[in-house]
Amino acid sequence: MNFVSVRIITSDVQRLVHFYGEITGMPVTVYTEDFAELATPACTLAIGSTRTLMLFGGDIARPADNHTAILEFRVGDVDAEFARLSDLLRDVTVQKPTTMPWGNRSLLFRDPDGNLVNFFTPVTAEAIRKFDK
Structure with a gap:
């Protein structure tokens, strides 16, 4: 699968x-x-x-009503992406670039429908190994 x-x-x-x-x-x-x-x-x-x-079959999903899923994109440099997109993300940023306990540097924001989006870059040796398989 x-x-x-x-x-x-x-x-x-x-x-x-x-x-x-x-x-x-x-x-x-x-x-x-x-x-x-x-x-x-x-x-x-x-x-x-x-x-x-x-x-x-009809009413099986509601737009702009997600409260559980996060769409995640691995990027080369979270801080550079945040700088590049600062104007676009100004009012929708949930968390500015932050290094998470599991080794990813993460930027969390919302799309126009309110869906959460995470841009992340592995920064610790363990996280880098995990994603470079």
């Missing part, structure tokens, strides 16, 4: 396409007005409109 994708349901696909393209610097492929994907080497972030829920 291989975990390949996470999908965010939103009422505004274009807003999230723009945001994730901006923060990652990567292209987001828009397939329809209701569905887009940000493909990274490790996993794909899918962005689907609330209209796509009808294909799964």
Whole structure:
């Protein structure tokens, strides 16, 4: 088995396409007005409109109502990313770059729908070994 994708349901696909393209610097492929994907080497972030829920039987997810999941992106330098995105993240930063007890330097912020996003860089020898497998 291989975990390949996470999908965010939103009422505004274009807003999230723009945001994730901006923060990652990567292209987001828009397939329809209701569905887009940000493909990274490790996993794909899918962005689907609330209209796509009808294909799964209706009211199975609520946009902008996530209180448990954090989308995590490994980046080369958390502090540099924070500086690059400071204007965009000014009002949505939850935690400025901080070294966590498990060895990652972490920046936590919210996307336009309120979903938590973590940019992290392994900084201790153990954390670096874990992610450089």
